[in-house]
Amino acid sequence: MSNSVKRIGVLTSGGDAPGMNAAIRAVVLTSIHLGIDCVGIRRGYTGLISGDIVPMTAEDVNGIERCGGTILYTARSAEFQTEKGLQRAVDNCKFMDIEGLVVIGGDGSYRGALELSRHGVPVVGLPGTIDNDIGCTSYTIGFDTACNTAIDAVDKLDDTMQAHERCSVVEVMGHRAGHLALNVGIATGATVTLIPEMGVDFEADVSGRIRSARLKGQTHFTVIVAEGAASAHEVAEKIKAATGIDTRVTTLGHIQRGGSPLIRDRVTAARMGYKAVRLLADGVFNRIICMNGEKCVDYDIEEALNMTKGLDEDACLMQDALMS
């Protein structure tokens, strides 16, 4: 067995996502299996700039597949987006003989990886973000667990809303995308779901729907607001003013990023981590690992970054039907 690379590095970058640890484990164990030396870069691109680089062994990743967070820590680095910061990161990769770098993160992290590749550092990207907002892949590691965390919270809120005949207005994450909100809205039977991909007409989309649900006999209501769509507090105030219904606002926030990853995230992370190292071992660089439905595939990084995806149209239509 001969590999194209002798040493690879792995880092996590951007917001953490449940399943990042399972991806790190797959990268490390596949490297060991193929006889490739693996080092971890701590705190994403910040660690690449400062040279915070540690050897990775099987013991380091033992049992981490079940843990949220990331054992390598993560960061958002403004310095990396300067020419000087980028050059220091490139120099450290060369100094440490890193012949392939696995970047686990979101769309921003991929743009960073693209810059590294343009400066001669071979990279492979793995999609790790609860937002599921990366155009080239139908699924991102962490999305399923985050949805389930949000669903559990919305279900609990629903109990107390029922008791007090109130309207729960719940803000969920997702950055500028509505994937998380749409899926949580469908799964919890929300009265209203507001997503950034569709404009908000308050009378038609919010108060009108709540009034119509009340006329059908509903006594408590749930409104899911994607953080990129509107302010949950403003929406709640307007609902109270328009309908007289008592509202309560919950911003789920970072709870959505935590917790033990569910099976979809653990298994997707394992498949992707394995594939990333196999590509590097075969001398295939500057690729992004993606899910295309159930298939794990890879695309050229430039091509991948130009790909876009919208919300699932059928899911939007179906949700509209179920809310009316």
Ligand SMILES: Nc1ncnc2c1ncn2[C@@H]1O[C@H](COP(=O)(O)OP(=O)(O)OP(=O)(O)O)[C@@H](O)[C@H]1O
């Ligand atoms: N256009 C860019 N060029 C170079 N580097 C970038 C660029 N955009 C982002 N990065 C680097 O990637 C890091 C992570 O990006 P970002 O904060 O957008 O998170 P992300 O990877 O999209 O993950 P998430 O959205 O899940 O939090 C940034 O802090 C920065 O160092």
Ligand SMILES: O=P(O)(O)OC[C@H]1O[C@](O)(CO)[C@@H](O)[C@@H]1O
């Ligand atoms: O952890 P931070 O820096 O507050 O970032 C929050 C953002 O990160 C995400 O959790 C993941 O991109 C977004 O949904 C959210 O807008």
Ligand SMILES: [Mg+2]
């Ligand atoms: Mg992002």
